[in-house]
Amino acid sequence: MNIFEEYLNIIRNLILKNQKSLKIKNLNEFKGVIVEIPPSEFDYELSCNICLILGKINKINPKQLAKEVKDLIKNHLKEFSKVDVAGPGFLNLKLSNKSLIQNINNILENKSTYGKKKSNNKYNIEFVSANPTGPMHVGHCRGAIYGDVLANLLRFNGNQVTKEYYINDYGTQIVNFVKSVFLRIREIKFNEKFVVNKDLYPGDYIISIGQKIISLNKAQKFENFENSFEFLKKEALKHSMELIKSDLRKLGIVHDKFFSESELVRNKKVDKAIDQLKDSNYVLNGYLQPPKGEKNKNWKKIERLIFKSTLFGDDTDRAIQKDDGSWTYFANDIAYHMDKVERKYNYLVNVLGADHTGYIKRIEAAVSALSQNKVKLNCKVCQLVKLYKNGEPFKMSKRAGDFISADDLLKEVSKDALRFMMLNRSNDVELDFDFNKVLEKNKENPVFYVQYSFARISSILRTLNKSLEEKIVIDPSQFETNDFEIRIIKKVFEWPKIIETSSTKYEPHRIPYYLYELATLFHSYWSKGNEDKKYRIIENGKIKNTGTLATIILTSIVLQRGMSILGVSLPDKM
RNA sequence: GCGCCCUUAGCUCAGUUGGAUAGAGCAUCGGUUUUCUAAACCGAGGGUCGUAGGUUCGAAUCCUUCAGGGCGCGCCA
Numbered sequence: 001m002n003i004f005e006e007y008l009n010i011i012r013n014l015i016l017k018n019q020k021s022l023k024i025k026n027l028n029e030f031k032g033v034i035v036e037i038p039p040s041e042f043d044y045e046l047s048c049n050i051c052l053i054l055g056k057i058n059k060i061n062p063k064q065l066a067k068e069v070k071d072l073i074k075n076h077l078k079e080f081s082k083v084d085v086a087g088p089g090f091l092n093l094k095l096s097n098k099s100l101i102q103n104i105n106n107i108l109e110n111k112s113t114y115g116k117k118k119s120n121n122k123y124n125i126e127f128v129s130a131n132p133t134g135p136m137h138v139g140h141c142r143g144a145i146y147g148d149v150l151a152n153l154l155r156f157n158g159n160q161v162t163k164e165y166y167i168n169d170y171g172t173q174i175v176n177f178v179k180s181v182f183l184r185i186r187e188i189k190f191n192e193k194f195v196v197n198k199d200l201y202p203g204d205y206i207i208s209i210g211q212k213i214i215s216l217n218k219a220q221k222f223e224n225f226e227n228s229f230e231f232l233k234k235e236a237l238k239h240s241m242e243l244i245k246s247d248l249r250k251l252g253i254v255h256d257k258f259f260s261e262s263e264l265v266r267n268k269k270v271d272k273a274i275d276q277l278k279d280s281n282y283v284l285n286g287y288l289q290p291p292k293g294e295k296n297k298n299w300k301k302i303e304r305l306i307f308k309s310t311l312f313g314d315d316t317d318r319a320i321q322k323d324d325g326s327w328t329y330f331a332n333d334i335a336y337h338m339d340k341v342e343r344k345y346n347y348l349v350n351v352l353g354a355d356h357t358g359y360i361k362r363i364e365a366a367v368s369a370l371s372q373n374k375v376k377l378n379c380k381v382c383q384l385v386k387l388y389k390n391g392e393p394f395k396m397s398k399r400a401g402d403f404i405s406a407d408d409l410l411k412e413v414s415k416d417a418l419r420f421m422m423l424n425r426s427n428d429v430e431l432d433f434d435f436n437k438v439l440e441k442n443k444e445n446p447v448f449y450v451q452y453s454f455a456r457i458s459s460i461l462r463t464l465n466k467s468l469e470e471k472i473v474i475d476p477s478q479f480e481t482n483d484f485e486i487r488i489i490k491k492v493f494e495w496p497k498i499i500e501t502s503s504t505k506y507e508p509h510r511i512p513y514y515l516y517e518l519a520t521l522f523h524s525y526w527s528k529g530n531e532d533k534k535y536r537i538i539e540n541g542k543i544k545n546t547g548t549l550a551t552i553i554l555t556s557i558v559l560q561r562g563m564s565i566l567g568v569s570l571p572d573k574m
Numbered sequence: 575g576c577g578c579c580c581u582u583a584g585c586u587c588a589g590u591u592g593g594a595u596a597g598a599g600c601a602u603c604g605g606u607u608u609u610c611u612a613a614a615c616c617g618a619g620g621g622u623c624g625u626a627g628g629u630u631c632g633a634a635u636c637c638u639u640c641a642g643g644g645c646g647c648g649c650c651a
Contacts, residue, residue: 032591039594052593056631087594088632131651173651261651292576293647300649315577319649329651357578358646383579384645425587428579430644432586437600441613444600452613460610513588517598527615530607538610574613 002117002496003103004035007046007093010077011035011069015050018072022065024058037494044082044092045100045490051089062089101474104489104550108472111557115499119157124340125150127351128248128255129166132240133177135205136247136406139353142431143382145422145567147351148253149508150380152565157503162345163255166336169237170261171329177201178229181236184210185222209239247406252415252567264335270327273335273370274305274320282308282369288319307334312365334366341371348377349506354384380506382427389435413438416568420447423566424512446516450559451570453519456526457556458572464543468556474546481547484525484535491518492554495561508566515562522555 012030015022030050038047051069055062066085073083073091082094095103107114127147130140151161168174180201186192188210196202213235214220222228241258248254264270277283286306290299304321307330320331340348348367352360360379367377386393387404409418417438424446425431441448461467481489498514501507529536536544543549563570 041595047594049593052632062631090594133651168651171651288649291648296648298649302649304649315647322649324649328649332651354579354645356646360578381579381645429587430580434586443614445613446599448613452611456611456614463610509588513598520598523614524616526610527606527612530609530612530615536610541610574611 002500003493004046004497007079008033008035008048010079011048011050011073011091014072014076015054015069022068022072023060024054024065030054036497037490038086038090038092040487040490042086042092044084044094045486045493046093046095047086048091048093049089051085051091055089065089066091097479098476100489101476101479103493104554105474107492107554107557108474108550112561114557115156115496115561117157117496117500117503119154119159119503121154121159121346122344123151123154123159123161123347123349124164124343124345125154125161125349125351126164126166126340128244128253129168130244131168131173132237132244133173133201134203134240135243138385138387138404138406138409138433141251141406141409141418142385142422142427143351143353144248144251144253145419146380146382146427146508147349148251149419149423149511149566150349150351150506152567153499153503153508153511156561156565157499162257163253164257164259165255167237167241167258167260168329169233170265170332174233174237175229177240178233178236179225180206181210181213182222182225182228182232185214185232188214189222205240205243209236209243212239247410250410250415251406252419259336259339261332261336264332264339265327269339270331270335273338274327274331276338277307277334277369280369282311283320284308286317288317307362307366307369309362309365309369312361312368314361314365318362330362330366333363334370337363337367337377338370341367341375345375348375350377350379352379352381354381357381378506380427383430385422385431385433387433387435416451417445417447419566420450420512420568423509426507426509446512447568448574449523450512450515450519450563451568452574453522454556454559454563454570455572455574456522457552457559460537460552463538463541468553468560472549472553474550478546479550480545481551482535484521484528485547485551488518488521488525488551488555491521492558495558511562511566515559515566518555518558522552525551 012033015024019025030053033048033050033053035046035048038044051066052062054060055065058065063085066089069091070083070085073080073093079096079099080093081096084092086092125147127150128136128140128144130136136144147163151163154161176199179199183192183194183200184206187194188207194200213232217235220228220231222232274283283305285303287301287303288306290296290301300323302323304319304323304325307318307320309318310316318330320328320334322328337348350363360381364377364379367375412435421433421438422431437444438447439445443449494514498510502510525535526537537548537552538544560570
């Protein structure tokens with residue numbers, strides 16, 4: 001249920017019926033016509049721009065048209081108690097008491113689905129996919145939380161969503177990683193000094209992985225690297241993925257599927273995918289131009305297999321074979337995405353870090369090529385997280401081994417605070433994450449502020465000896481509302497719109513912003529009671545009237561829906 | 575050189591399928607507590623929406639120019 005669509009339909013039908021007398025011909029399917037909430041200084045619940053749009057198309061003065069439509073509404077629609085023309089031709093509409101109550105009752109009866117934008121598609125969201133060479137760091141957290149909340153949001157709307165993690169367990173970085181583990185094991189067992197160089201991973205977690213492997217495999221000798229490699233690779237990856245999964249669990253994230261890159265290679269999926277592209281002439285033998293950026297010493301002009309990604313909007317064609325004829329990372333990724341296409345998703349989403357922006361066009365091109373343009377891959381980029389503490393920026397370079405891990409972060413900051421803060425910004429702007437701020441328990445920390453509003457509501461309900469689970473139906477004869485309540489109810493009516501925009505644009509950050517605004521309205525109402533007794537929610541241990549009760553229940557419903565999509569807890573006492 | 579993202583109040587940011595007087599938080603200044611949780615609230619000041627053009631009844635939002643900042647530009651993963 002969405003009251004905006006509901007009333008838009010009613011107005012639309014009225015205008016269609018009276019098309020002739022209004023002298024409207026070109027209706028253009030009412031494109032761009034919406035019903036929304038007017039700016040707060042207006043005492044109306046709804047506002048419609050239909051006359052602005054139709055006026056423009058039909059070359060009628062929008063204000064004039066609005067006057068005529070206003071009369072029509074007054075004479076024919078009993079849903080509204082007041083209609084007025086405002087500004088350049090907006091129609092402002094006040095709901096009749098009956099309609100208002102009806103809408104409120106609708107929400108009360110459908111608590112758990114309030115705001116749901118019904119949809120039944122199959123989504124695959126690939127996110128995190130951090131290299132299995134070490135634990136997650138702060139940068140990964142942002143993408144992880146973004147992807148997870150996107151999944152929650154799409155599931156809330158009724159979609160089937162697979163949360164997927166691509167394990168890059170193939171290639172030279174894995175060799176280097178395994179070598180690092182091997183050398184650490186040698187260090188532990190044989191006292192050979194671990195000499196850091198730029199290809200090795202220096203972090204302490206390598207030592208713990210080494211220790212685990214030693215204690216679980218007493219018989220192993222670890223004599224030389226080549227002979228131990230296959231065994232060690234398997235073991236080391238198992239432990240490092242365990243680290244990552246444990247970090248994810250601490251963030252409240254559980255993936256549905258882990259997809260291994262080396263499996264792809266072993267199952268010859270890559271050959272299959274490339275053959276398919278060869279058949280459509282998207283892959284051919286050829287030469288590439290030298291790269292345009294910084295000079296690359298290793299670049300060689302050699303004939304090799306090339307994917308014609310320029311046919312799908314990429315800037316240049318891309319190599320899928322290395323000098324020695326083996327597949328590039330991209331070739332493997334093509335195969336991976338062929339697999340996703342074969343699994344028949346309606347929508348594919350990849351959540352990437354800012355440093356992978358340059359990769360987007362080619363992989364989207366690959367999906368278009370593989371699916372004959374039937375499946376659209378949407379890559380969403382999360383910009384950098386800049387970590388601050390005591391005014392000092394924290395460095396996060398994995399190479400140097402001094403990165404801030406997700407685990408370290410979570411030792412200081414709660415999962416709730418981290419999730420909320422990471423979402424409290426549009427994904428395509430950089431995010432300053434301030435430790436100190438997140439630890440505060442006041443208005444400056446939005447997660448506490450929102451949680452606190454719910455705690456206050458719960459406190460009211462405790463006083464009243466009522467529970468949120470109780471069925472509440474409004475008795476129209478006792479229904480009264482004050483300014484503060486109407487403001488909150490209007491905000492609550494806005495919720496479905498927030499869900500719609502967040503999910504269609506993949507912009508979950510709108511939810512925390514909205515919840516903060518709702519919490520503000522509630523705190524404001526609450527405090528008004530301290531100043532002026534007639535605004536007290538409770539009088540002599542009893543709720544003032546059903547309008548008041550409805551207001552706080554509605555607020556709590558939306559807070560609960562919102563926070564559960566964000567994956568942030570909502571304690572009833574603080 | 576090229577691609578993507580960003581530029582809105584002193585600071586950090588919302589707001590862009592064109593709409594009403596551009597909004598929050600922080601900071602600054604001034605107020606509120608015999609109470610349902612002051613972990614809160616109220617008020618004030620603060621703006622050429624980076625620049626210059628264009629499109630139109632109307633632009634922070636769309637188009638073009640320029641400037642500034644970030645990320646990336648392997649046949650690494």
